Amino acid sequence: MDLTLHVWRQKGPKDKGKLATYKATDISPDMSFLEMMDVVNEGLIKQGIEPVAFDHDCREGICGTCSQVINGDPHGPQAKTTVCQLHMRQFKDGDEIYIEPWRSRAFPVIRDLVVDRSAMDRLIQAGGYVSVSTGGVPDANAILIPKDDAETAMDAAECIGCGACVAACPNGSAMLFVASKVGQLAKLPQGRAEAARRVCTMTDAMIEEGFGNCSNHYDCEAACPKGISVKFIAQLNREYIMALPKGYKEKE
Amino acid sequence: MPLKHLIRSAVGRKLFMAATGFILFGFVVAHLLGNLSIYLGADGINAYARHLHQLEPLLWVFRLGLLAAVGLHVLFGIILTLENRSARPVAYKRKKHPRSSLAGRTMIYSGLLLATFIGLHLLHFTFRTIGPQIEMLNGDMPNVFRMIVDSFRQAGYALTYVAAMTVLFFHISHGFASLFQTSGINNEVTLPWLGRLSRTVAIILAAGFVSIPVLIFFGLVIK
Numbered sequence: 270m271d272l273t274l275h276v277w278r279q280k281g282p283k284d285k286g287k288l289a290t291y292k293a294t295d296i297s298p299d300m301s302f303l304e305m306m307d308v309v310n311e312g313l314i315k316q317g318i319e320p321v322a323f324d325h326d327c328r329e330g331i332c333g334t335c336s337q338v339i340n341g342d343p344h345g346p347q348a349k350t351t352v353c354q355l356h357m358r359q360f361k362d363g364d365e366i367y368i369e370p371w372r373s374r375a376f377p378v379i380r381d382l383v384v385d386r387s388a389m390d391r392l393i394q395a396g397g398y399v400s401v402s403t404g405g406v407p408d409a410n411a412i413l414i415p416k417d418d419a420e421t422a423m424d425a426a427e428c429i430g431c432g433a434c435v436a437a438c439p440n441g442s443a444m445l446f447v448a449s450k451v452g453q454l455a456k457l458p459q460g461r462a463e464a465a466r467r468v469c470t471m472t473d474a475m476i477e478e479g480f481g482n483c484s485n486h487y488d489c490e491a492a493c494p495k496g497i498s499v500k501f502i503a504q505l506n507r508e509y510i511m512a513l514p515k516g517y518k519e520k521e
Numbered sequence: 522m523p524l525k526h527l528i529r530s531a532v533g534r535k536l537f538m539a540a541t542g543f544i545l546f547g548f549v550v551a552h553l554l555g556n557l558s559i560y561l562g563a564d565g566i567n568a569y570a571r572h573l574h575q576l577e578p579l580l581w582v583f584r585l586g587l588l589a590a591v592g593l594h595v596l597f598g599i600i601l602t603l604e605n606r607s608a609r610p611v612a613y614k615r616k617k618h619p620r621s622s623l624a625g626r627t628m629i630y631s632g633l634l635l636a637t638f639i640g641l642h643l644l645h646f647t648f649r650t651i652g653p654q655i656e657m658l659n660g661d662m663p664n665v666f667r668m669i670v671d672s673f674r675q676a677g678y679a680l681t682y683v684a685a686m687t688v689l690f691f692h693i694s695h696g697f698a699s700l701f702q703t704s705g706i707n708n709e710v711t712l713p714w715l716g717r718l719s720r721t722v723a724i725i726l727a728a729g730f731v732s733i734p735v736l737i738f739f740g741l742v743i744k
Contacts, residue, residue, distance in 0.1 A: 275614075277614075286611075288614060338613060338615075338616075340615055340617070341613060341615040341616040341617035342617050342619070367614055367615040369613055369614060369615070372609050372611050372612070372613055373608060373609055374607060374608050374609065374610050375608070439605070439618065439621055439626050440605035440608060440609075441605065441608030441609040442531075442605070442608070444531070468532070469526070469530070472530055472531040472532050473529075473530060473531070475531055476529070476530075476531050476604075479607075479608060480608055481604060481605035481607075481608030481609070482531050482534065482535065482601050482604060482605055483531070483535065484535075484601070484605070484625065484628065484699070485625065485695070485698070485699040485702045485703065486618075486620065486621030486622075486625050486626065487620040487621060488618055488619060488620050488621045490620060491619035491620040492619070498709060498712070499702070499712070500707065500708050500709045500712055502702065503701075503702050503705050503706070503707035503708065504705065504708075505532070505705075506532055506535070506536075506702070506703055506704065506705040507705030508705075509530070509532040509533070509536075509705075510536070510704070510705055513527075
Protein backbone atom coordinates (compact mmCIF):
# COMPACT_ATOMS: atom_id res chain seq x y z
CA MET A 270 0.00 0.00 0.00
CA ASP A 271 0.97 3.62 -0.53
CA LEU A 272 0.84 6.20 2.25
CA THR A 273 1.53 9.89 2.76
CA LEU A 274 3.52 10.64 5.92
CA HIS A 275 3.70 14.01 7.64
CA VAL A 276 6.73 13.61 9.89
CA TRP A 277 8.03 16.06 12.49
CA ARG A 278 11.55 17.13 11.51
CA GLN A 279 13.66 19.03 14.03
CA LYS A 280 17.45 19.36 13.72
CA GLY A 281 18.09 19.75 17.44
CA PRO A 282 16.71 20.96 20.76
CA LYS A 283 17.08 24.63 19.74
CA ASP A 284 15.53 24.21 16.26
CA LYS A 285 11.87 25.20 15.83
CA GLY A 286 11.02 22.12 13.77
CA LYS A 287 8.31 21.54 11.19
CA LEU A 288 6.32 18.79 9.51
CA ALA A 289 7.79 17.34 6.32
CA THR A 290 5.77 15.27 3.87
CA TYR A 291 7.14 12.00 2.47
CA LYS A 292 5.62 9.24 0.35
CA ALA A 293 5.78 5.66 1.60
CA THR A 294 5.27 3.34 -1.36
CA ASP A 295 4.90 -0.45 -1.66
CA ILE A 296 4.37 -0.93 2.05
CA SER A 297 3.35 -4.43 3.11
CA PRO A 298 0.45 -4.68 5.59
CA ASP A 299 2.55 -7.23 7.49
CA MET A 300 5.28 -4.71 8.27
CA SER A 301 5.46 -3.15 11.68
CA PHE A 302 5.20 0.62 11.85
CA LEU A 303 8.92 0.88 12.58
CA GLU A 304 9.78 -1.37 9.63
CA MET A 305 7.73 0.97 7.46
CA MET A 306 9.80 3.87 8.89
CA ASP A 307 12.98 1.93 8.05
CA VAL A 308 11.83 1.57 4.43
CA VAL A 309 11.01 5.29 4.23
CA ASN A 310 14.41 6.16 5.71
CA GLU A 311 16.23 3.98 3.14
CA GLY A 312 14.38 5.89 0.44
CA LEU A 313 15.38 9.21 2.03
CA ILE A 314 19.04 8.16 2.21
CA LYS A 315 18.98 7.26 -1.52
CA GLN A 316 17.59 10.73 -2.26
CA GLY A 317 20.35 12.30 -0.17
CA ILE A 318 17.93 13.45 2.56
CA GLU A 319 18.84 13.00 6.24
CA PRO A 320 16.82 9.98 7.53
CA VAL A 321 14.17 10.52 10.20
CA ALA A 322 15.60 9.89 13.67
CA PHE A 323 13.34 7.79 15.92
CA ASP A 324 13.82 5.80 19.10
CA HIS A 325 13.56 2.01 19.10
CA ASP A 326 15.23 -0.88 20.84
CA CYS A 327 13.68 -4.30 21.53
CA ARG A 328 10.92 -4.06 18.90
CA GLU A 329 8.89 -6.58 20.87
CA GLY A 330 6.83 -4.18 22.99
CA ILE A 331 8.61 -4.43 26.31
CA CYS A 332 11.45 -1.92 26.45
CA GLY A 333 9.41 1.29 26.30
CA THR A 334 11.81 3.01 23.92
CA CYS A 335 9.66 3.65 20.87
CA SER A 336 7.79 6.89 21.15
CA GLN A 337 5.74 8.33 18.33
CA VAL A 338 2.41 10.10 18.35
CA ILE A 339 0.63 8.70 15.30
CA ASN A 340 -2.39 10.65 14.06
CA GLY A 341 -2.80 12.14 17.54
CA ASP A 342 -2.52 8.85 19.43
CA PRO A 343 0.66 8.04 21.38
CA HIS A 344 1.77 4.60 20.05
CA GLY A 345 -0.89 4.82 17.32
CA PRO A 346 -4.49 3.73 16.92
CA GLN A 347 -4.33 0.17 18.33
CA ALA A 348 -5.06 -0.10 22.07
CA LYS A 349 -2.43 -1.59 24.41
CA THR A 350 0.18 -1.70 21.65
CA THR A 351 3.56 -0.01 21.33
CA VAL A 352 4.62 1.55 18.01
CA CYS A 353 6.97 -1.38 17.30
CA GLN A 354 4.10 -3.87 17.71
CA LEU A 355 1.71 -1.78 15.62
CA HIS A 356 1.31 -3.25 12.13
CA MET A 357 0.55 -1.52 8.89
CA ARG A 358 -2.62 -3.59 8.49
CA GLN A 359 -4.11 -1.06 10.93
CA PHE A 360 -3.94 1.48 8.09
CA LYS A 361 -5.54 1.70 4.66
CA ASP A 362 -3.97 2.31 1.27
CA GLY A 363 -3.81 6.07 0.63
CA ASP A 364 -3.92 7.05 4.32
CA GLU A 365 -2.31 10.25 5.50
CA ILE A 366 -0.35 9.66 8.71
CA TYR A 367 0.88 12.40 11.04
CA ILE A 368 3.91 11.37 13.11
CA GLU A 369 5.03 13.61 15.98
CA PRO A 370 7.31 13.21 19.01
CA TRP A 371 6.07 13.03 22.62
CA ARG A 372 5.32 16.68 23.41
CA SER A 373 6.13 17.81 26.93
CA ARG A 374 8.29 20.50 28.50
CA ALA A 375 9.94 17.73 30.53
CA PHE A 376 10.82 15.80 27.33
CA PRO A 377 12.97 18.12 25.19
CA VAL A 378 13.26 16.99 21.57
CA ILE A 379 16.79 15.79 20.80
CA ARG A 380 16.16 15.29 17.09
CA ASP A 381 13.05 14.62 14.94
CA LEU A 382 11.02 12.03 16.88
CA VAL A 383 13.63 11.38 19.59
CA VAL A 384 12.99 13.01 22.96
CA ASP A 385 15.04 13.05 26.15
CA ARG A 386 13.07 11.10 28.76
CA SER A 387 15.68 11.22 31.52
CA ALA A 388 13.17 13.29 33.56
CA MET A 389 11.39 9.96 34.18
CA ASP A 390 14.62 8.41 35.47
CA ARG A 391 14.91 11.31 37.91
CA LEU A 392 11.34 10.61 39.08
CA ILE A 393 12.43 7.07 39.89
CA GLN A 394 15.53 8.40 41.65
CA ALA A 395 13.26 10.62 43.75
CA GLY A 396 11.62 7.62 45.38
CA GLY A 397 10.63 4.86 42.97
CA TYR A 398 12.74 2.27 44.76
CA VAL A 399 12.91 0.15 47.91
CA SER A 400 15.90 0.71 50.18
CA VAL A 401 17.58 -2.62 50.86
CA SER A 402 19.88 -3.09 53.83
CA THR A 403 22.84 -5.35 53.16
CA GLY A 404 23.08 -8.67 54.94
CA GLY A 405 22.22 -12.29 54.39
CA VAL A 406 19.75 -13.31 51.70
CA PRO A 407 16.27 -13.65 53.25
CA ASP A 408 14.25 -16.82 52.71
CA ALA A 409 12.19 -16.62 49.53
CA ASN A 410 8.79 -16.86 51.17
CA ALA A 411 9.64 -15.44 54.59
CA ILE A 412 7.37 -12.44 53.93
CA LEU A 413 3.88 -13.55 53.00
CA ILE A 414 2.03 -11.42 50.44
CA PRO A 415 -1.70 -11.88 49.81
CA LYS A 416 -2.35 -13.04 46.24
CA ASP A 417 -4.61 -10.08 45.42
CA ASP A 418 -1.92 -7.63 46.56
CA ALA A 419 0.74 -9.44 44.58
CA GLU A 420 -1.43 -9.34 41.45
CA THR A 421 -2.30 -5.65 41.85
CA ALA A 422 1.38 -4.87 42.33
CA MET A 423 2.17 -6.84 39.17
CA ASP A 424 -0.51 -4.92 37.22
CA ALA A 425 1.22 -1.68 38.23
CA ALA A 426 4.66 -3.15 37.57
CA GLU A 427 3.70 -3.72 33.93
CA CYS A 428 4.67 -0.08 33.29
CA ILE A 429 7.52 0.02 30.77
CA GLY A 430 8.23 3.72 31.38
CA CYS A 431 7.67 4.77 27.77
CA GLY A 432 6.07 8.12 28.64
CA ALA A 433 2.94 7.67 26.50
CA CYS A 434 0.85 8.76 29.50
CA VAL A 435 2.68 12.11 29.50
CA ALA A 436 2.32 12.43 25.73
CA ALA A 437 -1.42 11.68 25.90
CA CYS A 438 -2.28 13.82 28.92
CA PRO A 439 -3.91 17.14 27.99
CA ASN A 440 -1.86 18.59 30.89
CA GLY A 441 1.41 16.79 30.12
CA SER A 442 1.26 15.14 33.53
CA ALA A 443 3.29 12.07 34.48
CA MET A 444 0.81 11.06 37.16
CA LEU A 445 0.00 7.61 35.73
CA PHE A 446 3.72 6.76 35.56
CA VAL A 447 4.32 7.94 39.14
CA ALA A 448 1.12 6.22 40.30
CA SER A 449 2.19 2.91 38.80
CA LYS A 450 5.45 3.02 40.80
CA VAL A 451 3.79 4.27 43.99
CA GLY A 452 0.98 1.73 43.59
CA GLN A 453 3.28 -1.20 42.89
CA LEU A 454 5.61 -0.60 45.83
CA ALA A 455 2.91 0.44 48.33
CA LYS A 456 1.09 -2.87 47.76
CA LEU A 457 4.10 -4.91 48.84
CA PRO A 458 5.37 -5.17 52.41
CA GLN A 459 8.93 -4.40 51.26
CA GLY A 460 7.81 -1.07 49.78
CA ARG A 461 5.25 -0.23 52.46
CA ALA A 462 7.88 1.10 54.90
CA GLU A 463 8.81 4.02 52.62
CA ALA A 464 5.32 4.53 51.09
CA ALA A 465 4.57 7.88 52.75
CA ARG A 466 7.89 9.48 51.84
CA ARG A 467 7.85 8.00 48.34
CA VAL A 468 4.49 9.50 47.34
CA CYS A 469 5.64 12.95 48.49
CA THR A 470 9.10 12.94 46.94
CA MET A 471 7.96 11.48 43.61
CA THR A 472 5.02 13.87 43.14
CA ASP A 473 7.23 16.81 44.16
CA ALA A 474 9.88 15.75 41.66
CA MET A 475 7.17 15.58 39.00
CA ILE A 476 6.42 19.29 39.43
CA GLU A 477 10.13 20.19 39.59
CA GLU A 478 10.73 18.41 36.28
CA GLY A 479 8.06 20.54 34.57
CA PHE A 480 5.35 17.92 34.14
CA GLY A 481 1.76 19.16 34.47
CA ASN A 482 -0.82 18.31 37.11
CA CYS A 483 -3.37 15.51 36.89
CA SER A 484 -6.94 16.66 36.40
CA ASN A 485 -8.55 13.25 35.95
CA HIS A 486 -8.90 13.22 32.14
CA TYR A 487 -7.81 9.56 31.81
CA ASP A 488 -6.36 9.91 28.29
CA CYS A 489 -3.23 8.36 29.87
CA GLU A 490 -5.00 5.05 30.51
CA ALA A 491 -6.25 4.93 26.91
CA ALA A 492 -2.74 5.56 25.56
CA CYS A 493 -0.87 3.21 27.92
CA PRO A 494 0.51 0.27 25.89
CA LYS A 495 0.26 -1.88 29.02
CA GLY A 496 -3.27 -0.73 29.91
CA ILE A 497 -2.34 0.53 33.39
CA SER A 498 -5.51 1.64 35.15
CA VAL A 499 -6.10 5.12 36.55
CA LYS A 500 -7.22 3.33 39.71
CA PHE A 501 -3.53 3.58 40.63
CA ILE A 502 -3.84 7.38 40.53
CA ALA A 503 -6.73 7.11 43.02
CA GLN A 504 -4.45 4.89 45.10
CA LEU A 505 -1.65 7.46 44.86
CA ASN A 506 -4.06 10.14 46.11
CA ARG A 507 -5.01 7.84 49.02
CA GLU A 508 -1.34 7.26 49.80
CA TYR A 509 -0.76 11.02 49.85
CA ILE A 510 -3.69 11.61 52.22
CA MET A 511 -2.38 8.84 54.50
CA ALA A 512 1.09 10.44 54.36
CA LEU A 513 -0.26 13.82 55.53
CA PRO A 514 -0.31 13.09 59.28
CA LYS A 515 3.17 11.54 59.11
CA GLY A 516 4.94 14.86 58.54
CA TYR A 517 7.44 14.31 55.79
CA LYS A 518 10.73 16.22 55.79
CA GLU A 519 11.61 17.58 52.38
CA LYS A 520 15.38 17.27 52.71
CA GLU A 521 16.89 14.47 54.72
CA MET B 522 3.14 18.09 57.09
CA PRO B 523 3.37 21.85 56.75
CA LEU B 524 0.65 23.69 54.85
CA LYS B 525 3.42 25.11 52.67
CA HIS B 526 4.09 21.65 51.24
CA LEU B 527 0.40 20.91 50.77
CA ILE B 528 0.01 24.05 48.64
CA ARG B 529 2.96 23.25 46.37
CA SER B 530 2.35 19.51 46.07
CA ALA B 531 0.84 18.16 42.85
CA VAL B 532 -1.60 16.12 44.94
CA GLY B 533 -2.07 18.68 47.72
CA ARG B 534 -3.41 21.27 45.31
CA LYS B 535 -5.78 18.71 43.81
CA LEU B 536 -7.05 18.12 47.33
CA PHE B 537 -7.65 21.87 47.72
CA MET B 538 -9.63 21.86 44.47
CA ALA B 539 -11.60 18.83 45.64
CA ALA B 540 -12.30 20.18 49.15
CA THR B 541 -13.41 23.62 47.95
CA GLY B 542 -15.31 22.00 45.08
CA PHE B 543 -17.09 19.75 47.57
CA ILE B 544 -18.16 22.79 49.64
CA LEU B 545 -19.43 24.56 46.52
CA PHE B 546 -21.22 21.41 45.36
CA GLY B 547 -22.92 21.16 48.76
CA PHE B 548 -23.98 24.78 48.45
CA VAL B 549 -25.40 24.20 44.95
CA VAL B 550 -27.49 21.28 46.24
CA ALA B 551 -28.79 23.31 49.21
CA HIS B 552 -29.47 26.29 46.91
CA LEU B 553 -31.51 24.12 44.55
CA LEU B 554 -33.58 22.67 47.42
CA GLY B 555 -34.27 26.23 48.62
CA ASN B 556 -35.20 27.38 45.11
CA LEU B 557 -37.67 24.55 44.67
CA SER B 558 -39.80 26.16 47.40
CA ILE B 559 -41.00 28.49 44.63
CA TYR B 560 -43.25 25.63 43.52
CA LEU B 561 -45.14 26.11 46.79
CA GLY B 562 -46.10 29.58 45.53
CA ALA B 563 -45.38 33.07 46.89
CA ASP B 564 -45.88 31.98 50.49
CA GLY B 565 -43.44 29.11 50.08
CA ILE B 566 -40.40 30.94 48.81
CA ASN B 567 -41.05 34.13 50.80
CA ALA B 568 -41.28 32.07 54.00
CA TYR B 569 -38.03 30.32 53.03
CA ALA B 570 -36.33 33.69 52.45
CA ARG B 571 -37.64 35.04 55.77
CA HIS B 572 -36.40 32.01 57.72
CA LEU B 573 -33.03 32.24 56.02
CA HIS B 574 -32.68 35.90 57.06
CA GLN B 575 -33.64 35.09 60.63
CA LEU B 576 -30.39 33.11 60.79
CA GLU B 577 -28.58 36.40 60.05
CA PRO B 578 -25.29 36.00 62.06
CA LEU B 579 -24.93 32.37 60.98
CA LEU B 580 -25.77 33.37 57.42
CA TRP B 581 -22.71 35.62 57.36
CA VAL B 582 -20.49 32.76 58.53
CA PHE B 583 -21.81 30.70 55.62
CA ARG B 584 -21.35 33.56 53.17
CA LEU B 585 -17.75 34.22 54.22
CA GLY B 586 -17.01 30.49 54.12
CA LEU B 587 -18.43 30.26 50.61
CA LEU B 588 -16.50 33.33 49.51
CA ALA B 589 -13.26 31.74 50.76
CA ALA B 590 -14.12 28.46 49.00
CA VAL B 591 -14.90 30.22 45.70
CA GLY B 592 -11.75 32.33 45.99
CA LEU B 593 -9.47 29.33 46.60
CA HIS B 594 -11.20 27.21 43.95
CA VAL B 595 -10.75 29.95 41.32
CA LEU B 596 -7.20 30.77 42.42
CA PHE B 597 -5.97 27.16 42.35
CA GLY B 598 -7.92 26.54 39.13
CA ILE B 599 -6.10 29.38 37.39
CA ILE B 600 -2.65 28.46 38.80
CA LEU B 601 -3.03 24.78 37.85
CA THR B 602 -4.29 25.63 34.35
CA LEU B 603 -1.33 27.97 33.71
CA GLU B 604 1.10 25.29 34.92
CA ASN B 605 -0.57 22.63 32.78
CA ARG B 606 -0.40 24.88 29.72
CA SER B 607 3.30 25.50 30.26
CA ALA B 608 3.91 21.75 30.57
CA ARG B 609 3.34 21.46 26.80
CA PRO B 610 4.96 24.46 25.13
CA VAL B 611 4.73 23.01 21.59
CA ALA B 612 1.22 21.88 20.71
CA TYR B 613 0.41 18.74 18.70
CA LYS B 614 -0.60 19.26 15.07
CA ARG B 615 -2.95 16.30 15.49
CA LYS B 616 -4.25 15.16 18.89
CA LYS B 617 -6.99 12.73 19.81
CA HIS B 618 -8.74 12.51 23.16
CA PRO B 619 -9.98 8.93 23.46
CA ARG B 620 -11.06 9.14 27.10
CA SER B 621 -11.11 12.73 28.30
CA SER B 622 -14.33 14.70 27.95
CA LEU B 623 -14.78 18.15 26.46
CA ALA B 624 -16.30 19.16 29.81
CA GLY B 625 -13.12 18.07 31.59
CA ARG B 626 -10.77 19.85 29.22
CA THR B 627 -12.76 23.11 29.41
CA MET B 628 -13.12 23.29 33.21
CA ILE B 629 -11.23 26.59 33.31
CA TYR B 630 -13.66 28.19 30.84
CA SER B 631 -16.83 26.79 32.42
CA GLY B 632 -15.39 27.81 35.80
CA LEU B 633 -14.67 31.39 34.74
CA LEU B 634 -18.11 31.65 33.11
CA LEU B 635 -19.69 30.44 36.36
CA ALA B 636 -17.65 32.94 38.37
CA THR B 637 -18.95 35.71 36.09
CA PHE B 638 -22.47 34.36 36.46
CA ILE B 639 -22.16 34.33 40.28
CA GLY B 640 -21.25 38.04 40.09
CA LEU B 641 -24.28 38.80 37.90
CA HIS B 642 -26.53 36.63 40.05
CA LEU B 643 -25.49 38.48 43.24
CA LEU B 644 -26.07 41.88 41.54
CA HIS B 645 -29.44 40.63 40.38
CA PHE B 646 -31.00 38.91 43.40
CA THR B 647 -28.79 39.81 46.39
CA PHE B 648 -27.83 43.47 45.82
CA ARG B 649 -30.76 44.07 43.41
CA THR B 650 -28.82 46.61 41.37
CA ILE B 651 -30.01 45.03 38.11
CA GLY B 652 -33.39 43.60 37.21
CA PRO B 653 -36.97 44.87 37.64
CA GLN B 654 -37.94 47.13 40.58
CA ILE B 655 -39.24 45.09 43.53
CA GLU B 656 -41.74 46.03 46.24
CA MET B 657 -40.64 45.52 49.85
CA LEU B 658 -42.64 43.38 52.24
CA ASN B 659 -42.98 44.65 55.84
CA GLY B 660 -39.64 46.37 56.30
CA ASP B 661 -36.52 45.43 54.41
CA MET B 662 -37.54 42.00 53.07
CA PRO B 663 -38.10 42.07 49.31
CA ASN B 664 -40.97 40.11 47.80
CA VAL B 665 -38.70 37.31 46.59
CA PHE B 666 -41.46 35.54 44.70
CA ARG B 667 -42.31 38.62 42.58
CA MET B 668 -38.63 39.40 42.14
CA ILE B 669 -38.03 35.99 40.57
CA VAL B 670 -41.24 35.83 38.54
CA ASP B 671 -40.92 39.36 37.13
CA SER B 672 -37.31 38.72 36.11
CA PHE B 673 -37.92 35.39 34.43
CA ARG B 674 -40.89 36.74 32.48
CA GLN B 675 -38.18 38.58 30.50
CA ALA B 676 -36.51 36.44 27.85
CA GLY B 677 -33.06 37.98 28.52
CA TYR B 678 -32.96 36.94 32.17
CA ALA B 679 -34.53 33.52 31.54
CA LEU B 680 -32.03 32.76 28.75
CA THR B 681 -29.02 33.95 30.76
CA TYR B 682 -29.95 31.68 33.66
CA VAL B 683 -30.63 28.68 31.41
CA ALA B 684 -27.25 29.23 29.69
CA ALA B 685 -25.45 29.55 33.04
CA MET B 686 -27.01 26.32 34.31
CA THR B 687 -25.95 24.53 31.12
CA VAL B 688 -22.39 25.62 31.93
CA LEU B 689 -22.93 24.35 35.50
CA PHE B 690 -23.92 20.97 34.05
CA PHE B 691 -20.61 20.71 32.17
CA HIS B 692 -18.59 21.83 35.20
CA ILE B 693 -20.23 19.38 37.61
CA SER B 694 -20.23 16.49 35.12
CA HIS B 695 -16.43 16.45 35.37
CA GLY B 696 -16.09 17.86 38.88
CA PHE B 697 -18.32 15.41 40.73
CA ALA B 698 -16.43 12.33 39.50
CA SER B 699 -13.09 14.09 40.06
CA LEU B 700 -14.03 14.64 43.69
CA PHE B 701 -13.96 10.88 44.26
CA GLN B 702 -10.87 10.16 42.18
CA THR B 703 -8.86 12.95 43.85
CA SER B 704 -9.82 11.96 47.37
CA GLY B 705 -8.85 8.38 46.52
CA ILE B 706 -12.38 6.98 46.83
CA ASN B 707 -12.23 5.10 43.54
CA ASN B 708 -11.16 1.68 42.33
CA GLU B 709 -11.67 -0.67 39.39
CA VAL B 710 -15.23 -1.42 40.52
CA THR B 711 -16.38 2.19 40.89
CA LEU B 712 -14.38 3.64 37.95
CA PRO B 713 -16.74 2.63 35.12
CA TRP B 714 -19.92 4.01 36.64
CA LEU B 715 -18.53 7.04 38.45
CA GLY B 716 -18.48 9.02 35.19
CA ARG B 717 -22.08 8.10 34.47
CA LEU B 718 -23.13 8.94 38.04
CA SER B 719 -21.38 12.29 37.71
CA ARG B 720 -23.27 13.17 34.52
CA THR B 721 -26.56 12.04 36.09
CA VAL B 722 -26.01 14.19 39.19
CA ALA B 723 -25.06 17.15 36.99
CA ILE B 724 -28.15 16.76 34.81
CA ILE B 725 -30.49 16.48 37.82
CA LEU B 726 -29.03 19.64 39.38
CA ALA B 727 -29.02 21.63 36.13
CA ALA B 728 -32.55 20.48 35.22
CA GLY B 729 -33.80 21.46 38.66
CA PHE B 730 -32.41 24.98 38.34
CA VAL B 731 -33.41 25.40 34.68
CA SER B 732 -37.02 24.32 35.36
CA ILE B 733 -37.68 27.55 37.28
CA PRO B 734 -36.92 30.18 34.59
CA VAL B 735 -38.37 27.95 31.85
CA LEU B 736 -41.69 27.28 33.61
CA ILE B 737 -42.01 30.92 34.66
CA PHE B 738 -41.19 32.26 31.19
CA PHE B 739 -43.78 30.08 29.49
CA GLY B 740 -46.30 30.76 32.24
CA LEU B 741 -46.62 27.08 33.13
CA VAL B 742 -47.10 25.99 36.77
CA ILE B 743 -46.31 29.46 38.17
CA LYS B 744 -48.69 32.16 36.95
